[in-house]
Amino acid sequence: MELMTRTEKWNITYQHALGETASWFFAQxxxxxxxxxxxxxxxxxxxxxxxxxxxxxxxxxxxxxxVGPEGSIECFTIxxxxxxxxxxxxxxxxxxxxxxxxxAIGGFFRGLDLHxxxxxxxxxxxxxxxITRFAEHRTGDVLDFWFxxxx
Amino acid sequence: MKAPRVGIIGIGQxxxxxxxxDANYPELVREAVTLAMGDSGRSxxxxxAVVYSLAPDALLGIGNAERLGVDAVGARNKxxxxxxxxxxxGISSLAxxxxxxxxxxxxxxxxxxxxxxxxCGDSQTILNKIWDPTYERSLPLGTITMLAMSAIRYMHxxxxxxxxxxxxxxxxxxxxxxxxxxxxxxxxxxDEVMHSRMIAWPIKLFDACPQSSGGCAMVLASEDYIRRNGxxxxxxxxxxxxxxxxxxxxxxxxxxxxxxxxxxxxxxxxSRAYKMAGVTDPVRQIDTAELYSPFSNTEFHAIEAAGxxxxxxxxxxxxxxxxxxxxxxxxxxxxxxxxxxxxxxxxAMVRVAEAALQVWGRAGAHQVKGAQRAxxxxxxxxxxxxxxxxxxx
Numbered sequence: 001m002e003l004m005t006r007t008e009k010w011n012i013t014y015q016h017a018l019g020e021t022a023s024w025f026f027a028q029x030x031x032x033x034x035x036x037x038x039x040x041x042x043x044x045x046x047x048x049x050x051x052x053x054x055x056x057x058x059x060x061x062x063x064x065x066x067v068g069p070e071g072s073i074e075c076f077t078i079x080x081x082x083x084x085x086x087x088x089x090x091x092x093x094x095x096x097x098x099x100x101x102x103x104a105i106g107g108f109f110r111g112l113d114l115h116x117x118x119x120x121x122x123x124x125x126x127x128x129x130x131i132t133r134f135a136e137h138r139t140g141d142v143l144d145f146w147f148x149x150x151x
Numbered sequence: 152m153k154a155p156r157v158g159i160i161g162i163g164q165x166x167x168x169x170x171x172x173d174a175n176y177p178e179l180v181r182e183a184v185t186l187a188m189g190d191s192g193r194s195x196x197x198x199x200a201v202v203y204s205l206a207p208d209a210l211l212g213i214g215n216a217e218r219l220g221v222d223a224v225g226a227r228n229k230x231x232x233x234x235x236x237x238x239x240x241g242i243s244s245l246a247x248x249x250x251x252x253x254x255x256x257x258x259x260x261x262x263x264x265x266x267x268x269x270x271c272g273d274s275q276t277i278l279n280k281i282w283d284p285t286y287e288r289s290l291p292l293g294t295i296t297m298l299a300m301s302a303i304r305y306m307h308x309x310x311x312x313x314x315x316x317x318x319x320x321x322x323x324x325x326x327x328x329x330x331x332x333x334x335x336x337x338x339x340x341x342d343e344v345m346h347s348r349m350i351a352w353p354i355k356l357f358d359a360c361p362q363s364s365g366g367c368a369m370v371l372a373s374e375d376y377i378r379r380n381g382x383x384x385x386x387x388x389x390x391x392x393x394x395x396x397x398x399x400x401x402x403x404x405x406x407x408x409x410x411x412x413x414x415x416x417x418x419x420x421x422s423r424a425y426k427m428a429g430v431t432d433p434v435r436q437i438d439t440a441e442l443y444s445p446f447s448n449t450e451f452h453a454i455e456a457a458g459x460x461x462x463x464x465x466x467x468x469x470x471x472x473x474x475x476x477x478x479x480x481x482x483x484x485x486x487x488x489x490x491x492x493x494x495x496x497x498x499a500m501v502r503v504a505e506a507a508l509q510v511w512g513r514a515g516a517h518q519v520k521g522a523q524r525a526x527x528x529x530x531x532x533x534x535x536x537x538x539x540x541x542x543x544x
Binding site: 003005008010014016018019022043045047048049055056074075076077078079080081083084085086087091093094095097101102103104105106107108117120121125126127141142143 | 303352408
């Protein structure tokens with residue numbers, strides 16, 4: 001028998017409030033090209049991205065700490081498959097431990113040839129030093145910065 | 152206080168496929184319920200409560216689809232609750248049902264659900280939306296990339312290779328070939344896995360689970376009910392759950408308490424389940440395991456979290472000793488596992504169902520000979536919510 005289907009698309013709009021901590025963090029990136037973390041007063045760890053409270057000790061954080069721009073790769077992946085509503089491949093992204101931070105922040109890795117996957121992966125090995133670069137036009141978003149292999 | 156025993160008296164699962172155009176969503180739930188109720192020999196009228204296993208709504212494309220499923224599970228005039236912990240939803244649902252019975256609130260509880268992931272063309276778009284809109288939504292995070300990054304850290308720490316990952320796929324596909332309910336049943340080779348297209352380094356197409364459609368349902372009962380009615384059963388003797396904090400970037404760097412390479416909270420969940428079941432030496436006491444692992448690499452850290460191998464040793468133990476294949480020391484995923492069928496809402500329930508069939512001696516061609524005690528696990532969120540259950544004959 002003929003089996004029928006119904007096609008539909010969801011297109012839903014949200015306006016997410018980022019809160020005081022993230023708003024200040026993104027304003028510093030947008031206006032001063034500077035990434036900050038917040039120190040957990042109990043453990044002393046600098047959380048990047050900054051949290052209003054530590055997810056480990058549950059203490060409220062108050063002290064802003066400037067971090068980076070130097071850092072090192074903690075993990076990465078290189079995507080070769082196209083997914084709807086995600087960037088066109090290939091692209092590399094992952095997590096970087098910025099100088100002065102205790103936790104890693106996500107971002108794209110740019111400025112390297114990704115066409116040979118094995119060669120690109122070798123260059124992005126865990127522990128590789130990187131430097132943070134900032135976009136010329138910044139909007140207050142994690143896409144305002146990315147990482148390149150340290151010169 | 153020792154919890155009263157809870158038994159499994161009925162199991163039903165679909166033959167998982169990419170699409171089920173012959174059945175809409177509630178019909179697919181109904182199929183699993185009918186199979187499980189038939190297996191239990193009880194009537195739906197006797198069921199006192201239903202725990203509904205349903206992962207993120209958008210994967211199914213129906214908001215709060217438990218509303219639509221309520222009739223498929225016969226829940227009118229009964230206690231009903233929906234559980235969602237992402238990929239671990241199925242085992243969390245079973246834990247809720249277990250608690251209903253162990254607490255003495257109910258004697259007979261149905262757990263049921265279904266998923267039609269194959270009908271969604273944008274599952275990685277939806278799974279990208281599980282990341283927080285404040286800091287991480289702009290990045291192309293998804294379940295594949297998140298666990299590719301776990302593979303990178305595991306490789307860095309322990310020396311796992313892509314061939315080691317492929318060996319998991321070969322093992323699980325060989326198992327799935329024996330399981331008529333598995334979605335991907337074609338045997339494969341290391342060479343074929345290695346030559347499948349790269350998705351997110353180091354995960355290739357064959358290292359990844361399929362998007363499956365199908366349902367699963369289970370009937371749980373109190374020991375008293377089972378004895379009173381002279382029923383056949385297998386027993387849930389251990390239940391354990393644990394969670395990680397949210398940020399992946401906190402599972403690396405300096406002074407972290409859990410490494411994204413490993414599955415520390417899954418280890419906690421397994422330890423808690425073992426403690427409850429009185430298991431002190433899983434290598435000797437666990438006959439088989441159904442461990443939630445949607446990508447080949449994650450089966451290694453799941454095996455280690457379940458105490459079936461020391462940290463970082465499971466790739467070598469599979470490569471050199473074949474420890475985790477049927478016929479090996481501790482067969483893992485004799486059903487083919489999540490790598491061979493993933494209908495997300497019920498995948499972790501299928502792990503327990505398969506573990507139960509093994510200790511019941513009803514697993515058919517993929518039966519692990521003489522299995523008496525098994526562990527099953529589930530992982531959900533951004534590698535965040537974990538559950539484990541010990542099932543015994």
